[in-house]
Amino acid sequence: MTSSPNASSWLPWIWALETLAYNHADSSLLIDLMKLIPDNVVDNGGNVAKESAFLRILEGFPGSRKGECCGDSLKLDSNAGGFGSLKLLRKCSGRNHELSESEMLRLDVDTGLPKCTLRKLKDMILKDSHLLPSYLKERSGLLKCSDGVTKRLPEGSNCDAAENPKVRDLSSGKRGINDLTTANEGMVSACRELIVYNAYPDVKAATKRKWDTFCTQQVIEGNDSASFHENRHVEDTSGGIVLYSGRDGSNLDSEPWAKSFHGDMPSENVDDNHRREILSSDDIDHDENDDSIAREDILLETQNSDSQDSLANVNGTKEQLCMMCKLGDQLLVCSSGSCQRVVHERCLGFAPTFDAKRRFYCPFCAYFRAVSEYSDSKKQYALTKNALLSFKNRLRNSDISGRGDRNHVRDSEVSDKCTEQNNLENVVSRVNQVQSMMRMREKSSVSCDLSSRVGERDVTCGGNMADKQNAETIGSSVYCQSTKEQVQKVPELDVQNCKAYNSLHGGSKQLAVVEKLQKVLQQPNGVILVTNNEEQKIALRAVKDSKVPDSDKYLKISHRNDPRTGADREQDVSNQPHVLPRELAKPLRSLGVQKQEQHIPYPSVPQYRRKKVPWSDAEEEALKEGVRRFASDNNRTMPWKRILEFGAQIFEKHRTAIDLKDKWRNMCKASPVV
DNA sequence: ATAGGGTTATAA
């Protein structure tokens, strides 16, 4: 259908689309049909039909409700051409919102769609309207029989079979075509006929051959071809397209040629569900464009699957046909477990790629595998990076690194053992962070003084956390006894600490893994309490992701040997220079890394960035006074330490001499007069 | 211990 659009020649298509939309045909069918109808067919209701179809598609889109624009949506751009007019949009509620709620309501599918033209026509025929010529009534295939039941008649004026060898049928879809009248069921089949017949020229030819062959066999075998064609209705449209309407529109695959043509497609659309699950997973953190691509792919793929489903042969033939050209022969079979796709190498459009075991994956499965690998790699990258930073920090503070430049790590010094230990401790420290913050969050209404003195650090998002992907949110469903007990006993925390938690929590995707682990660690007595399979998966995944050796043992040891109260833990937190409660560090270090710890003066944790604490007016005044007192014209250096001591009663406890210096610099920058 | 450049979080 590449000819220039002629409004009248497209009329049957428009009517078909309109009818299908009106009758809740499945989205794939509607999209296929929209794809075929040029956008510039504006006369004769082309755009109206498309709009109706679009709305029907939108209505059936996952998660959408009538009159509500949520999640992903579809956009109909009447200025764009062809199928490109149908686009997936994300964040419909945001900037990309294309249809306002009022617009959606205005276009309410159930109340807004006009009665379709064919329906009107059918009604006119059935009402024996005198407005229609008799030949049109005859050709309609609708006739009021004597018993009052509307019957469909084959082409011609009698009930003999239609002897048109060009007839093919496609089963009506299994889904989404409900409660159709007989005539409309036929229309659905006819439209499928139209789509496939024109979309796949090879199919067109091949099917015709099969049909011809079959008819020939029927004649040779003496079968009554007339009865074979019984109750078929053939209509030749102005476009030279054969429309076929089956009698019941539900199980037309019983035709031998149809079996051969359809092959054996999976009856369950497992893959689609599976992929939607994958797409909705937060584990996949590809960017929005990728996501859009993926979703659009899925949409297209779903359409294809729907078509395949609708083409599925219920008779159980096992022949597999190329998903592109619908022909057999040498096919590449997707190696994914649940994927049934097969495709010709030539139909791929690109050279097929194989994995290390020479397994082929269809483009859809290949893409999702790649996304999965990408996600895993990112997690591994984050962990490794933190391990490196941790090691650098330790190297700087360690006597072992006394030789040479302390600020640079030599590769030769990074033994596998050290890396593993750092990795381990890094995970633990993050677990502690999150756990601590979890308690804060659950006690968000309060205040306490966590600070001890200079050197103590409340942590916020680590400066070494380059990955700014949003972490998964631990939902309010995270309950465990140990946490509740801790919450009851820990000192109350101030709001800023809560801010610190929020900053931490949303600051890094890599924390998601730690959060999962932390969730596991919270279980009392090392028992992993899960409420459902999903929880269990997360817990197992967390342990796996933690890279903690013998994590199973660790989990048990950790909690069984921890008789201390939450208050003690919190105290530990405040006394640890790097906010590393002993609670978790201790059992972890019992995992065979104690030996090394003897050589390391400080616990090895990443250098976390302090939380930001704005200077109060009083502090600024104290600083000004200190500068006035201790500054000397002949000495270009400022005794910040003395100033700090001078204003110790006023400055926040965590302020350092460097902070004073920085603040003074900022004050001078803002107001040189100071 | 300090200076100054660099980084990051956050509000506008």
Add this chain to the structure above:
DNA sequence: TTATAACCCTAT
């Protein structure tokens, strides 16, 4: 997106 303040890193 940008400006700014708070904080960090490193040379001296």
